[in-house]
Amino acid sequence: MWTSKLIQAFNRSEMLLGKRVCVIGAGPSGMSVLYHFNKLRKQDKDIPEVVCFEKQSNWGGLWKYSEETGTDRYGEPVHGSMYRGLWSNGPKEGIEYPDFSFDEHFGKPIPSFPPREAIYDYLKGEYFSRNPATIYGVADFARGRWTKNKLRHWIRFNHVVRQVTFNDTTNDFSVVIKNLPENKVLPVERFDFVVVANGHFSVPNMPFFPGVDQFLGRVIHSHDFRNASHFKGKRVLVVGAGLSAEDIALQCLKYGAKYIICTWRSKPMGYNWPSQITEKPLLTKIEGNTVLFRDGTSAEVDDIIFCTGYLHSYPFLEKRLQLKNTNGPCPEGLYKGLLWTRGGNNKVLVQNLNCPDQKIAFWTDYVTDISKEAEYGYNLDASSVFYPWVKHRMADITNYRSHSFTNLFTGKKSPVTKTPFMQEFDDSVHHFVNPEQRNGAISQDDNQLIGFGS
């Protein structure tokens, strides 16, 4: 929608004719840019030359799961922050495209909280392409938004954008790109517009607490959390009280952690937790394996997971084009959360997809305002989905994913999951779409066997 707004605006004024647009990143945000340009092209409209640079080997951004942590084979920081057993924490009815429902993609209604692999497939559709149509029991249906629209050819994979500078005299940008497999910096390319869609959940915010450097167990940030079964039998400290803290605490419990203590800075999450998960005020220091908290209590833990959020990071942008703030709903200097107004002659767009959190009223106003201005043609008010969602979470945080919601555009209600999230260890797209068929893994122990590899 954000992208549609931009392109419509530019299209109306014919600002983009004969121009070049650089898109940085082929995650959901960058792919939306390509999708909307492609839509215009299909309508026989003139469009600029669009080139998308993606440092990973495939599209999907965070949704492209990989076991890798640290740096990748080219020495680049690993982008991924998602984990093996991740399911959507918000109902799909709050995030699905108005013109392409999950039901349409899968050929049948599916429950409201899909596992990661099912969301990725909805976006890209490669799983279906690799498997016979009979898997979903239908002979012919859409293959994901990106594959169906043949968006791959716009993207140069394994190409990282290293530097973007604005040329005041020529009113354009010089972009330095590196071809990673060839370890080669390419000749500078010139672009008229730059869309920054590099995501903002990849660079960990890692605070320091006295004694953490002497701690005897494992210390990781949620960015490097991949498989909750690594914490089986462990006493785990989770630092933070955001959505990662909540979800990772539940994941650890699901996959057999002994107990989990979540420690908060501003306010506790306050859910009706199962007995193995407790909340304490922020830690003050760590002595050996003992963690001391602000309320004077202490606890023994084996491992620590920092769920302390992420930092905006634009190392490739020259200083005056860089957003300075931390993650938040109203980034300073971004008109309508989209257009950078402090440099680059209003020709840098920052695409920042984020899923709505509890600030529902704010997000509702925000998306309805932009969709109206963009003449998007759909009412994107999803508050009727998110208000009950918050209540379900407060009532039973382990089981909120068993509720189902109604698609805002088709009016169809989703089915309820056959097996509740906390008991479901097969989170392959195949099993999710065909709950009567198992794909192998059915216990905490062999969960690594499942999945088709994204």
Ligand SMILES: Cc1cc2nc3c(=O)[nH]c(=O)nc-3n(C[C@H](O)[C@H](O)[C@H](O)COP(=O)(O)OP(=O)(O)OC[C@H]3O[C@@H](n4cnc5c(N)ncnc54)[C@H](O)[C@@H]3O)c2cc1C
């Ligand atoms: C653990 C976790 C769970 C989440 N779960 C949900 C959920 O359930 N539902 C939901 O709606 N949202 C969820 N989100 C939010 C998620 O950020 C968005 O769904 C979405 O991935 C954002 O898309 P994006 O394209 O803006 O960024 P990303 O998905 O991060 O993609 C950015 C892309 O840019 C590329 N890139 C970065 N730097 C460069 C460079 N210099 N040159 C070239 N390419 C570059 C990256 O490789 C990547 O492919 C979750 C986030 C996290 C961290």
Ligand SMILES: NC(=O)c1ccc[n+]([C@@H]2O[C@H](COP(=O)([O-])OP(=O)(O)OC[C@H]3O[C@@H](n4cnc5c(N)ncnc54)[C@H](OP(=O)(O)O)[C@@H]3O)[C@@H](O)[C@H]2O)c1
């Ligand atoms: N299943 C899923 O779909 C799923 C799972 C995980 C994450 N996500 C998504 O991932 C995104 C990021 O969520 P997040 O929870 O990682 O980040 P976040 O929402 O920014 O939360 C960060 C938490 O860390 C705390 N914190 C930050 N600095 C700290 C410090 N120095 N000391 C102590 N505490 C500190 C913050 O406390 P304060 O409140 O005091 O600032 C906050 O509670 C969200 O969009 C979320 O939806 C989704």
